[in-house]
Amino acid sequence: MSEQKLRGGVIGLGVGKAHAKGYRTSPDVELIAVCDSNEERLQTLAAEWAAPVHYTDYRRMLRETPLDMVSICLPNALHAEATIAALEAGMHVVCEKPMAPTTAAARRMLDAARLHNRHLMIAYNFRYRPDTRWMKQMAQSGALGTIYQANVSWRRETGIPGSGWFGAKTLAGGGALIDLGVHVIDLSLWMMGFPAAKTVSGDTRRLFGPRGLKTWGSRPPGQPRPDFDVEDGGVGFIRLANGAHMIVLATWAEHNQPQEDAIRVELQGTEGTAVLHIRNYRTDDTLRFYTEMHGEPVTVVLSPRFGGPQGHEALIHDLAACLRRDLPVPTDGEQGLAAIQILEALYESAATGREVALDG
Template identity: 40%
Template sequence: MRKLKIGIVGTGKIFEGAHAPGWLANPDVEIAALCDTHLPAAQAQAERLGVRRVYSSYEEMLEQEELDAIDICTPNIYHSGIAVAALDRGLHVFSEKPDAISPSEARRMADAAQRAGKVLMAMRNNRFTPQARFLKAYIDTGAMGEIYTARAGWLRRRGIPGRGGWFTTKALSGGGPLIDLGVHMLDVAIWLMGNPRPIAVSGATYTKFADSTIAVSPDARFGTLVEGGTFDVEDLATGFIRFDNGASLQLEFSWAANVEEDIKFVELRGTQAGCSLRNAELKLMTELAGALCDIAPRLTPPHELPHARNIHHFVDCMLGRSQPLYTPEEGVDRIAILGALYESAGRGREVRLGE
């Protein structure tokens, strides 16, 4: 069987560090072409990876190459337009998160995927960690009972990416840590909760560290520092979501905040058990033989990044070997929640969804 030909749009750090290892490790695909508006960046990656075809325009790449799929690693604002263009040409699409910067753009993408009958998937690497996969299987057995409330967050003490560049420019990114980090933990929490339907959200955003130059989080390496550039997004966001089944979810995300440590977490409260996933440490809290018990599952360490496992799943879906673990409709749902949280923060009151 011939290998699937993949075209890459955007050849920066997220491609090099997170996406490329997955494509290179998959025996069913080959990177056929690279595209970046900064052509020297694409040329440098092409030389490193042994790719011969390089473009500065994704439109030209789509026109000239016979591709099976593209991978979008651009600033957020461009995800939806590139995805729709590729889907309309009959290509499968994989994209770095977030799916889009607005619910309407996420809907355009989902509709285009349905018209084309192609796989559309955004990066959801946090669903592919050993801890998340174990938790999902555990929950699906019914061992946690009714999950009625949860907390999720991703906090950095000082980890603003690309200050002054596209990350901190709302017109290009759609927002700060809420859309950058929040899309990850919001998604995995709702997925573990069984995908209840959100009905109302309340959010608040803050910008308190736009002038800070301290960067201690390793994640601050993403993006490019632009002296005197734009910083018109939040550096911390909080939120609260109500679901149609009565469940609720509390949220907190920061690029910069006076917290003790960098941490990402999901905590679920169930009637039969609870769980705490803090970075890579998973604990279950339950009752056994009339006593309260904390359980720490021993899980096999992964041999590759969860980003790569997500890409392998996408390839399996393209080849019909798996059904998508993550659907475009879930993408529309998550972006709608993020959009409503920003709207709530701007209005200073709760926002109802679907009204």
């Protein structure tokens, strides 16, 4: 292990604030540089965190400031160019989800990581919770038997993001599916050991966003948003190469229980079903296991212990610890690409009305 702490940076200070917390609390890395094109946001946060170096232009920051690792927390369409620039500058990268809006862009990121021999991690913060980790162990232990169905969803009653770029296809690549669906697709693939996807069928709709309705924190009547050109809800059916299938549903907006914001990952197996149900980001009462014993139904309620860093903070700690000790990096870009392949095919299927086959 090197004597000195690693040097870290964050580009984009929206969810980048959660990354910054990880750099500021890790024993293995320190926050040296931050960047945001919004000068006011940059000055405020750089001062609050006492970050020695701050820039509004990330290319200048990467050129002028030697760093070991950097977080890319920009709008989706900028992930590839910023990640590749950081890799070219010799830095390891944590890129926010979704890895990129297209598989072509995601592959360019992977090629650059290989070329420059740097690590590329995707910020799947939900992998860093004791309940999701427990469920993965459960699935991989064989306790569920053969898993034949993953039923996954993230549904919000009123949850169209307030930052305007989320509603613009050129900047976001898509709507609820690529923003929320990507998390639950990743969680289920990760828990099942990344089975390949064979075919994908999807449908999308855009019902509330263009009317200016159901944006977080807003009240009706909304202002029409003719520029809103992504889906505010979508659904998919994915056949997996191991014989199982996945059903995915993601909504930013729907008429439902007021304030509902619920993540659900069900893995159904021949010997039992595990259900993760996270309501409004809470940590209590999130796990159930259903099976039968001696001919009678049995329900197990699990109460994993939450404590210590989680989510983004924990993933930055994890990556820094692995890099400093030369250990294998926990999530790699290939796993990020797997979800993007499915999402790209979902959008193609929704546009053409046909099932899409994925090669190999």
